[in-house]
Amino acid sequence: MEYEEMNNSLFAASAADLTIGRIRALAARPDQVESLTLEFKREYSSSLLKTIAAMANTYGGLIMVGITDKAESGSERVVGVDAQETIDKIASGCREKFDPPWEPTFIPVPFDDESGRSVVVIRVNANIAPRPLLIDLKAPIRLSGQNSTADRDRLLKLAREEPTADVLPMGQGLMAPNLNRDNEGESSEDLVLRTGINVPMGDAGVWRPLSERAVKALAQALNDSVLPGALRSLGQGSIDQFTGFRPLGHNRSRTARLVWEGGSRSRKVDHPVEAIVTVSLPPVQAIATTSVATLTIDVVSRFRRYAQSMGNMSWEYRYSVPDLAVLFEGLLKAFVDPRVVEEVARITDVDAALVAQPRELHLVADRPVGDLLASTGLQEIPEAGTSFGGIFRANPALDLRVPDERQEQADDWLRQLGLDAGLSGMEALVERYRATTPPLA
Known part of the structure; x- marks a missing residue:
């Protein structure tokens, strides 16, 4: 069962309540895998932009950059990234690739040591995203831990829908x-x-x-x-x-x-x-x-x-x-x-x-x-x-x-x-x- 959801404590918590300890505890859970509303990325890649668009076109969710997507015995899953460099790359890609241009919320969560590394938490709120959100003239959608592309009927539904109240x-x-x-x-x-x-x-x-x-x-x-x-x-x-x-x-x-x-x-x-x-x-x-x-x-x-x-x-x-x-x-x-x-x-x-x-x-x-x-x-x-x-x-x-x-x-x-x-x-x-x-x- 996948229980980490878009409205869990990390999605709703204030930035001050997002600590590296809570993120490490989440990543350490043996049942914690990627799902419709949660994805881990070790570092920035172009596929991350497609995941943001797919979540925006579906139910929203959390993307955590600086965490490997699979836990391996004896290795640290939370590896961290350079927060400012990573956010700059993602924000630039959102402006250049998305139609219309749109950015999710970025929250850098620093490590509790002197390494200077962080986990970048990306919150994608489907209720405020412009839907359909296109990338390369396609509308990605989220399907149980992976991205797909909306077919014609799904695309029309996205274009016609009324915004759902955030509550x-x-x-x-x-x-x-x-x-x-x-x-x-x-x-x-x-x-x-x-x-x-x-x-x-x-x-x-x-x-x-x-x-x-x-x-x-x-x-x-x-x-x-x-x-x-x-x-x-x-x-x-x-x-x-x-x-x-x-x-x-x-x-x-x-x-x-x-x-x-x-x-x-x-x-x-x-x-x-x-x-x-x-x-x-x-x-x-x-x-x-x-x-x-x-x-x-x-x-x-x-x-x-x-x-x-x-x-x-x-x-x-x-x-x-x-x-x-x-x-x-x-x-x-x-x-x-x-x-x-x-x-x-x-x-x-x-x-x-x-x-x-x-x-x-x-x-x-x-x-x-x-x-x-x-x-x-x-x-x-x-x-x-x-x-x-x-x-x-x-x-x-x-x-x-x-x-x-x-x-x-x-x-x-x-x-x-x-x-x-x-x-x-x-x-x-x-x-x-x-x-x-x-x-x-």
Whole structure:
């Protein structure tokens, strides 16, 4: 599997965060090979210009100059180049060879010694490149780790396409969820969490309907992930029976809906927690203007109502910070689980490298968030106001496949949740919890 993607931590990181240590760690990974959105070059060559144009005409990506394309036992893969000389050659070639002339972003990353050598990182953003970008009157395109040439149909598509919003490959731009309400307008849910990704569609995926086999394979991958365990963490141990993810409700040729339900044998409220995974392919009539699929996960929780139904009216159920930490981390890990990524890539007919990482979390509550959280360790900030949820953005410099970085993102969301709710003490709560709890591996 090829997981290094155009929207990974190095593609999105600021120049200051691009260090030679991170680049060496990337090059040293045994599974790290060239893909649709990643290429290594030992030094400048004329073929590098074709790779820039091919990435610009496809999904964008990263080119790292100063790294050999294959790891050899006992040899250093990161060899470096003279940064200024290399950038000058590439920029000159872009001006002379490209039609229209266009340059990607160049970031020199110096070695941490006195050698004077660097790795030149080239970021190719397909959303701002003039497409089709021609070289020698041809439009190169990228195919799984190598360059090819667009045929007539692909060239016409490039010429006619509307620019895709830059947020889409980053997994952002999701619609906020809504709380379900009864006939009297009362919410039947405590809260709804939503995260998800947008994924570009490959040529076959654009026209192919969702198959039962593909949907069942995605359901199995989700059931085998950490997500069911994270969902069972809610409710302070009251979940003692549950169903796995399976098709339920509105499933059509372009839409799949998978539902996981958890409850108790002694329940009076059905399914105090459930997770709803929705895969939406673009309608066939919209394919000319948009070729992006969306996958969302909604976590719906009703534990306050569940506790009331059990007849215990002397206390109100509150959501604990550790339970939410497990849930946030589990949601993020599910989206980068290799089997889940593989099934999403198969459905959309793209390289697994193009399956984005989630970059936002929506929360909608039926009352002020401060009234939903367990108050131990939290204090109201005077006149700070209240919050009924919000949108929590992810740090694009974090690679959510790395346990420590995934945990850092979950903790950031918890801290924002506390601050938006007008509460102090969340940072200390998170620190105490992490002191005894390792990240999900």
